[in-house]
Amino acid sequence: MNKIHVSVADWQKDVAEIRRIREAVFIAEQSVPPELEWDADDAGAVHFLAFEGDFPIGTARLLPSGEIGRVSVLKDWRGLKVGDKLMEAVIGVAEKRGQAKQFLSAQVY
DSSP, rough: OOOOOOOOOHHHHHHHHHHHHHHIIIIEEEEEEEEHHHTTTTHSSEEEEEEEETTTEEEEEEEESSEEEEEEEEEGGGGGHHHHHHHHHHHHHHHHHOOOOOOOOOOOO
16 A cells, blocks of 8 residues: 555645545435535635545545535545544644634534
């Protein structure tokens, strides 16, 4: 397995990969309706992509309010601490932006 790393994504450039991951996790696996998955918050969010080598395997977003959301990791990479790496990156960027407090909520599926 290649080393897993996280980068800040460019919503305009990376939208296809972000959508691929979120559609697989939220829409296909968790049956979230597409109209609930995609919202206006994406345009103003800081997005993150987790990679194994050059292959995107996870994503998350940080809103200006400090809310962390849309955290998702493809099924085959779960249990490998990809979520931990995403959270470390998101929190690091939030703190650099002066967002001393962040929050996250989750759903059961």
